[in-house]
Amino acid sequence: MSDLLERLRGRGWRLTAQRRVVAEVLDGDHVHYTADEVHALATERLPEISRATVYNTLGELVSLGEVLEVSTDGRAKRYDPNAHHDHQHLVCSRCGTIRDVHVQGDPLSALPEPERYGFDISEVTVTYRGICPHCSGHHS
Amino acid sequence: MSDLLERLRGRGWRLTAQRRVVAEVLDGDHVHYTADEVHALATERLPEISRATVYNTLGELVSLGEVLEVSTDGRAKRYDPNAHHDHQHLVCSRCGTIRDVHVQGDPLSALPEPERYGFDISEVTVTYRGICPHCSGHHS
DNA sequence: TTCTTGACTTAGACAATGTCCAATGTAGGA
DNA sequence: TCCTACATTGGACATTGTCTAAGTCAAGAA
Incomplete structure (x- = not known):
C-alpha cells in the first residue's frame, strides 16, 4: 500500500x-x-x-x-486499510478490537436462490464474535 | 411469540x-x-x-x-423479534430494509482453527448486501 | 517564476442516536 | 389497603457524523 x-x-x-x-x-x-x-x-x-x-x-x-x-x-x-485482500472480521465482544481472518469457500454460495428474494447481491460480510485471549485471561 | x-x-x-x-x-x-x-x-x-x-x-x-x-x-x-430461529440478514444498500434469510451449513465451520487466534467464538453473523427489487425498479 | 482558479480545508453550527439522573409513579406482595 | 423496590419520565448531556460559508492552496498556464 x-x-x-x-x-x-x-x-x-x-x-x-x-x-x-x-x-x-x-x-x-x-x-x-x-x-x-x-x-x-x-x-x-x-x-x-x-x-x-x-x-x-x-x-x-x-x-x-x-x-x-x-x-x-x-x-x-x-x-x-486492507481493502485489496478479501477477508472477514473477528471481533472481541469485550474490548472491541478487530482481527482480519480468511474463510474457506465463498459465503455467497451458502445462500440458495429462493432465499435471495430478487435482490441483486453485491457483497457478503461475515463477522465472528467472541472473547479474545487477552480479555479471557482477565477476571471480570 | x-x-x-x-x-x-x-x-x-x-x-x-x-x-x-x-x-x-x-x-x-x-x-x-x-x-x-x-x-x-x-x-x-x-x-x-x-x-x-x-x-x-x-x-x-x-x-x-x-x-x-x-x-x-x-x-x-x-x-x-425473530430471536428464536437461527437466521441471517439480507440488507438493501439503498433503502436499508432488512429481510431474514436462511443459509446452508454452519458459517462457523468455514473458519479454520489457525484463523481463530485463540478467540472463544460465540457468534457468527452473515450479512448480504445488495439492491432490492423495489429499489432496482426505480431510476437514480 | 508568478498568476489564476477551482478544488480543498476550516470552524463551528447542526443533526441523529443514544445514555444518564433525580424526581415521581406504580405493580405486586404482605 | 399499604409499602416499597422497581419502573417511568423529561430533559440534560454525550457521541458520532454532516453541512455550510468563508478562507486557503495545489497544480497547471503563461
Whole structure:
C-alpha cells in the first residue's frame, strides 16, 4: 500500500498535506481505527487538521475502494486499510478490537436462490464474535 | 411469540403498560424497526410513553435474548423479534430494509482453527448486501 | 517564476442516536 | 389497603457524523 499516494494522484486527487497525513496514518499500523482515532493520530503530525477533513478524506478513500468501512457494533465506524485482500472480521465482544481472518469457500454460495428474494447481491460480510485471549485471561 | 409476556413475567419482569406496549409493537409485524420507530408506534397506543423507557425496554429484551439487536450500517440499530430461529440478514444498500434469510451449513465451520487466534467464538453473523427489487425498479 | 482558479480545508453550527439522573409513579406482595 | 423496590419520565448531556460559508492552496498556464 506504499504506492497509495501515487495511485490516488493518478485518479486526479489533489495531493494536500492533510490527505497525505490521513493516508499515512492508515498505512502505518495495520489496525482498524475509528474516525476520531485517525483524527487524533493525524493531529500529532499536523496539528491544525480539522475533523471535517478527516471525515471527508476517509469517505473519499472508501469511495475509491482503497479502504473499507466496518461497523461491527452501533458505535463508531472503523476503517480497514486492507481493502485489496478479501477477508472477514473477528471481533472481541469485550474490548472491541478487530482481527482480519480468511474463510474457506465463498459465503455467497451458502445462500440458495429462493432465499435471495430478487435482490441483486453485491457483497457478503461475515463477522465472528467472541472473547479474545487477552480479555479471557482477565477476571471480570 | 404470543406467550412472550408470560415468559417475561416468569423471569421476574414487572409487567407495566409501557413494557406491554413495546412488546406488542415488536410482536406485531415481522419487521426490523429502529428504536425511534418502535417509539413512534408505541406512542400511538400509549401517548405518554417516553423515549428513555423504549430504550430501556429494548435493552432488556435484548439481554433476555428475546430480541436481536442488528446494526447493519452506522445508523440506528434495528430490533429483530425473530430471536428464536437461527437466521441471517439480507440488507438493501439503498433503502436499508432488512429481510431474514436462511443459509446452508454452519458459517462457523468455514473458519479454520489457525484463523481463530485463540478467540472463544460465540457468534457468527452473515450479512448480504445488495439492491432490492423495489429499489432496482426505480431510476437514480 | 508568478498568476489564476477551482478544488480543498476550516470552524463551528447542526443533526441523529443514544445514555444518564433525580424526581415521581406504580405493580405486586404482605 | 399499604409499602416499597422497581419502573417511568423529561430533559440534560454525550457521541458520532454532516453541512455550510468563508478562507486557503495545489497544480497547471503563461
